[in-house]
Amino acid sequence: MELIRAHPSITAYTAQSEAIDHGHPLVRSTAADLGAETSDAYTYAQAAYHHIRDRIAHSADIGAEEVTWCASDVLARGHGICHAKSHALTALLRAAGIPTALCYQRLTEDDGTAPVLHGLVAVRLPGRERWDRQDPRGNVRGIDARFSLDTERLAWTVREELGEADCPVLFDAPHPAVLAALRAAPDRRTLWPMLPAEF
Template structure:
């Protein structure tokens, strides 16, 4: 998928905000630890991606009832849904001076029903003119996402024939609909009932 809609100020993809709090000591310490042994930005990006994908379970897989939305809380609690994990990955990558955007898809069940918004990120590594989407949702049977700059290896591919869609916007900050949903959720069960169906 070609991502075209960037914000005018590219420095926004390195900025910190309430959710992508990469200036938080825990985010900084985690980024420093992950960068050890990573000789370049590509290696660091892959290491950070695999850490968020594998070491921070998706709440709906683990059954953890907590609903963190700040990157630092996601890392501290070791838990989060796709949006929260994207915030954590964006914070770790921005801490490593890698421009990172938030991206979204609208996905449904196997028959296309009950569509909800899914969150992922896009990175722009040094020497590359294009953004590459990465999905750190977390693997399980039937989901095998991998870090890749060539061919996308996402958790899911959209099925336009069923009304699913990729949103072609590179968001510098979490979409308000997503952030408000996370903040409104009492627990993960409640969150599952109020997931947004569109942006």
């Protein structure tokens, strides 16, 4: 899909915020460890992606009820839902100076009911004229998301016939309704119906 920049300045996609807290010591130390094992922005981005996809669990996959939302907390606790994992990956990439945006898909159940926003990221690597979406949700049976710059390998491909859709906007900060739900929910079961269904 073609992504549309939502902010006039590329520096907006390297900024720090409460949720994308890439100045936090844990985020900085994790980024430093990944940087020590990589040689350039491309290998660093791939290593950061695999770290979040594979070493940080999706909360639902492990039955964790605690809700994490800021990058440092996700890294400290080792889990988060798709939105929280996207915040963590964004923070690690921005810590290395790589412009990273937050992106969303509107997904539904197989019968088209229960729409909800799914979170992922888009990265702008040096020398590339485009943003490349990456999905750090974490792979389980039926999901095979991968870091890819040629063909998108996301957790899900939208089914337009069910009302699913890719949001073309590049967000420089978390969607306000998503962030509000993450911060307000006392546990994951309460969180699900609080998450927005529209962009």
